[in-house]
Amino acid sequence: MILSQLKEGEAYRLQRDKEGIVKTQRISSPANASMVDILKDVxxxxxxxxxxxxxxxxxxxxxxxxxxxxxxxxQA
Incomplete structure (x- = not known):
């Protein structure tokens, strides 16, 4: 995944479908997500x-x- 060449504020998840074709899925509001959530989603x-x-x-x-x-x- 290459995030540095995307438009500012855009992020995508790459996912392989049942036929083996890799497709992108846009991550909504990546700037508002925590790094933990991005690592899990992406x-x-x-x-x-x-x-x-x-x-x-x-x-x-x-x-x-x-x-x-x-x-x-x-005091404990």
């Missing part, structure tokens, strides 16, 4: 799912402790 990459798969329980416990400390005014 390349089929779900960054949210990948991030969730990399989460370690110990990291979550540490983050929870820090959040509770912030909520308690640093």
């Amino acid at each position: 390349f089929g990459i779900d960054m949210n799912a990948q991030k969730l798969n990399l989460v370690e329980p110990s990291d979550q416990a540490k983050a929870k402790k820090q959040l509770l400390e912030l909520m308690a005014g640093g």
